[in-house]
Amino acid sequence: MAKRGVKVEIKELESAVEEVVGRMGVIERFGKAADHIEGLAEIDTDRFGIAVVTDGGATVTGGEADEPFAIQSISKVFGLTLALQAFGDEVWKRVGREPSGDPFNSIVDLERQKGIPRNPFINPGAIVVSDMLLDISAKSDTNKTVREFLADQIGEDVGIDRKVFDKESSSGFNNRAMANLCKSFGNLNHEVEAVMKPYVSQCAIALSARQLALAGRYLMDGGDKPTDQQRLLARRVNSLMLTCGQYDGSGEFAFRVGLPAKSGVGGGILAIAPGVASIGVWSPGLDDNGNSLLGTLALEQLAERMGWSVFG
Template sequence: MPARKNSLQTDQIRSAVDAVVAEVEVIESFGKVIDHIAELSDLQINRFGICVVTADGDVVTGGEADHPFPIQSISKVFALTMALEAHGDDVWKRVGREPSGDPFNSIIDLERMKGVPRNPFINAGALVVVDMLLDREKPRHEDVAAFLAEHIGSDEFDVDPEIFDKEAKGGYTNRALANLAKSFDNFHHEVDDVLKVYVRQCAIALTCRQLALAGRYLMLAPPGGRKKTSIEEAHRVRRINSLMLTCGQYDGAGDFAYRVGLPAKSGVGGGILAVVPHVASIAVWSPGLDDNGNSLLGTIALERLSERLGWSVFGNLPPKDV
């Protein structure tokens, strides 16, 4: 009987994913591509992919779920996880936990906060987190790529060389943020060393399938599930999810929480990683962005998927008929 229940739930997810893909295909407003990364500016903005990985291990895909894209700022979630594993709550002595209310690359806000970034998902916060990663002794994972390889179960992904080269040679605003943090003694390593690691993790290219697999740990195992999760890990994941909900969508986090109701982190490559605690990990991709820098079709798809399946951290509802 339990097997029948799990199968039925997977069928419902598959039907919902198919319906969302069909709806997205007829939407005529796709958003705009990021303009400061030339390698992303030529993408067809109506492209779309989605993957849902359930707590039982089922994988449901739709659209271009196996097309790789640079994860960009989604990498900040994995870097933060590694920093918290290594340093615990000491991370919060150098990075805040509040939404910024300013652009993700604001220099003014960092100066106002005397070198302490508002949260780990804006660029200044992510750079300080990478600086912390370089302080680790005998790290479990060498870098974000190694972390991803373990959680995906495969290292068959690449760093986009064109994006890495461009951002490594340029990235002047990030360089300015790092130097300003260093001027306030909130940076321990050389700016170029940190930037190289940061740009490399942002240029990692994953498919929706790989990204959803990588995010499985964020949903935690369901109560009574086979995978045992330590109390320490559970607390860490809950805190990361809370920051994804409040800070994960740049200045669109409040609207995203209202419309979708799930912890999520976006990237300007068009990807979004979302989490349904104890239930599923979801990755969507579409390169057209809204005014806040979040995937326009990706956000719409997650909104409609959460409505169809009744998923929300604010209280689940019965699934709608597909």
């Protein structure tokens, strides 16, 4: 494993990224684009982009690294970050920290757990976190929305995929059912529709692989000149990304790649080599668990080539 504070050799990284892009270009199995969200199903599944931002501030890109895509569930990482910054350990009274063992949009386990989602990276967990974020409005010293947080982290304007937003705003019946079930157990403070709007909005945020890698820099080691509290927050979020970040494929991803990561059905994956690099990949073809097929392969090969697995 690359150690914290060890300088990444940029020429080696550039060579590794170039090699990964070349390998992705000859793979014939791309997976299937998400077909349940308008705006995602028609995207060519053989497209691929990757960006790596090192702890030293260098950026290395390959493929379609500047092509924007809806980040979908990757937004849950940033929502959780805002909630932890604002409320600390109070977050864990309303959402758990365990892998679900069920699909990300399953309602079954939520009933068994009496409205307490198993973790913040499945849909009901992110909905409860969105409910918490509505209570940040009285705090003037922090970002209030995921979009504001991302714009601040990246240093660029952050857009919305309007087609994805409109489709999910007018449908999303399963998500509303989970929100109502949470509310029936007293785990939603605001009205369901008031919670669903920011939740859908954050999922429709459009970033490129390069912007995604920039957004994840604070998870490398807590940010620029981090405090102990910022380092702890990064460690907490990374631990959940490692155990819960890839839907029902989290164990397989940890086995193959060995990096904390969060995927989205838009085809993106944010991966973190702690203390070393933040990585954004995008390819819209998904595997059976809803994770980017080429993105996972690329991260597996990059982590092996650079020695970045957290397991050594």
